[in-house]
Amino acid sequence: MPAGAEAVPQVRIFGTVISTYTRIIQITCEEAGLAYAVTATAAHSTANRHPFGKVPVVEVDGLELIESVAITHYIDNAHNTGALQPAGPAARALMDKWIAIANNYLFPLFEHGLVMPWIMHRVGGFPLDRDTIDRALPQISRALGFLEAELSIDGGWTALDGFTLADVFLYPVLRGLELTPQGGAGIVQCDRLHAWLGTCRARPSIIATRWESEP
Ligand SMILES: N[C@@H](CCC(=O)N[C@@H](CS)C(=O)NCC(=O)O)C(=O)O
Structure with missing residues (x-):
């Protein structure tokens, strides 16, 4: 072109x-x-x-x-010749499990508990909804602990061969959380999760789709 x-x-x-x-x-x-x-x-x-x-x-x-x-x-x-999906049924089940975790548990928890309150405050100019945040923080903390434990036990979704749809779903969900003050502070304490986000951040598809609000 x-x-x-x-x-x-x-x-x-x-x-x-x-x-x-x-x-x-x-x-x-x-x-x-x-x-x-x-x-x-x-x-x-x-x-x-x-x-x-x-x-x-x-x-x-x-x-x-x-x-x-x-x-x-x-x-x-x-x-894309299915390049974002692993070949075997067991590996596909593992990938699907992580996509489902991202969609069914992590996104609703992060979005309603922390990401939206901050967007409403920063972009909408509304007072920060501290009650919602305070209620969500223990659950968010447990979720981050779960992800970090899974990464340290057997690599979690990163044990799959290469970059897969599990990474594609998990990255924006976790990056949105990381861009909030409490989410960033939580993620930085999770060595493996923090390192995985950093590795993804260098990937061309992630760079090309950066949100304007990202530093
Ligand atoms: N199950 C839908 C979820 C999409 C979704 O939750 N999108 C959010 C924006 S990131 C949305 O539409 N939120 C508006 C709302 O829930 O009212 C999908 O996989 O596409």
Whole structure:
């Protein structure tokens, strides 16, 4: 492509610009070498076609897809020879376990307990919701302890061969937490987790999808 030319997007992502799940799709596109464009769409706007009022909604290959697990697997399978998924069933089960942990436990806990209160305060100008944060901190601390223990016992998701969809889901979820004062202070005490985040941060797909708010 000539310098300065814009690639025609092969993937259209409708989502909020600073969003964990929009970034998960962006990272997957970067890994697959697919050109993509993000159309800023608020989760609860009338323009959003998600039946449950979530983002992202994605158009690719004439399909309209929702749910990041389905979208990332489709992109990796259809456009990346499945390179983000390990070969054997046992390794795939391990990867799927970590994706499910990220989606079902870590994201809701971090998002509601710490990330959103700080966004509402920093971006929305609302008073910091200290009650919500104080209630969530013990659980967040336990979750970080669990991740660190898993990494030290058998490597957790990093025991999988190379960078997988488990990393793709876990990175934005944990990075969002790390960008809050309490989350950053918690993660820095978890040597292995902190090191894994640092390693991911050097990866081109992660660099290319940095949030504007990242230092
Ligand atoms: N299960 C959905 C979750 C997506 C999700 O929770 N997105 C967040 C933004 S990162 C959202 O739409 N939040 C708005 C809300 O829950 O009201 C997926 O995998 O795509």
